Amino acid sequence: DTEVTQTPKHLVMGMTNKKSLKCEQHMGHRAMYWYKQKAKKPPELMFVYSYEKLSINESVPSRFSPECPNSSLLNLHLHALQPEDSALYLCASSQHPRADPGGYTFGSGTRLTVV
Amino acid sequence: KQEVTQIPAALSVPEGENLVLNCSFTDSAIYNLQWFRQDPGKGLTSLLLIQSSQREQTSGRLNASLDKSSGRSTLYIAASQPGDSATYLCAVVDSGNTPLVFGKGTRLSVIA
Numbered sequence: 001d002t003e004v005t006q007t008p009k010h011l012v013m014g015m016t017n018k019k020s021l022k023c024e025q026h027m028g029h030r031a032m033y034w035y036k037q038k039a040k041k042p043p044e045l046m047f048v049y050s051y052e053k054l055s056i057n058e059s060v061p062s063r064f065s066p067e068c069p070n071s072s073l074l075n076l077h078l079h080a081l082q083p084e085d086s087a088l089y090l091c092a093s094s095q096h097p098r099a100d101p102g103g104y105t106f107g108s109g110t111r112l113t114v115v
Numbered sequence: 116k117q118e119v120t121q122i123p124a125a126l127s128v129p130e131g132e133n134l135v136l137n138c139s140f141t142d143s144a145i146y147n148l149q150w151f152r153q154d155p156g157k158g159l160t161s162l163l164l165i166q167s168s169q170r171e172q173t174s175g176r177l178n179a180s181l182d183k184s185s186g187r188s189t190l191y192i193a194a195s196q197p198g199d200s201a202t203y204l205c206a207v208v209d210s211g212n213t214p215l216v217f218g219k220g221t222r223l224s225v226i227a
Contacts, residue, residue, distance in 0.1 A: 107158050
């Protein structure tokens, strides 16, 4: 299995809702990442998990809460989002944190719309 | 802080043309460089990965070169096809272990 699987593919939520994005990989990768991508912009790093521990938080607002329950699974919990948080949320993994000779593998993303 | 620049921002070519996409980075002390393809609203597909010790990588009609000392990489696409239309992103991991840093991408349109 050489894929990163993200669910759901699309999500529409109200500003008072609580929802979660899920990311799963079975490649034995020990680093997992959340990126946010606005239209016609490059992906921007949000969080890095290294060996199931949060190692980087790029000053992301607390309404985004990441969780890594095990080495294969990464969640992003969403609460009280704003319309400007609407974006494509991408999950990625690499065998080792950051400097990995195997490169990064990305999922297909979750298209989030906040209404 | 590493910065990645891609030129041109957009490119439109007739089918069959060979083309070159350019990527430059400010800190030449990179660990590796990765080229991705992104279709509208979709995730990123890795095309080619070049380690800092390598000069080029090839996959089918794609060839990526790396000149680390000058901070440049090029992605060469031979005999372009309408199915190649997408955004192409260049990204680097630098030796300071900063996670992947992206350029803004080149939007390619291949006209049949």
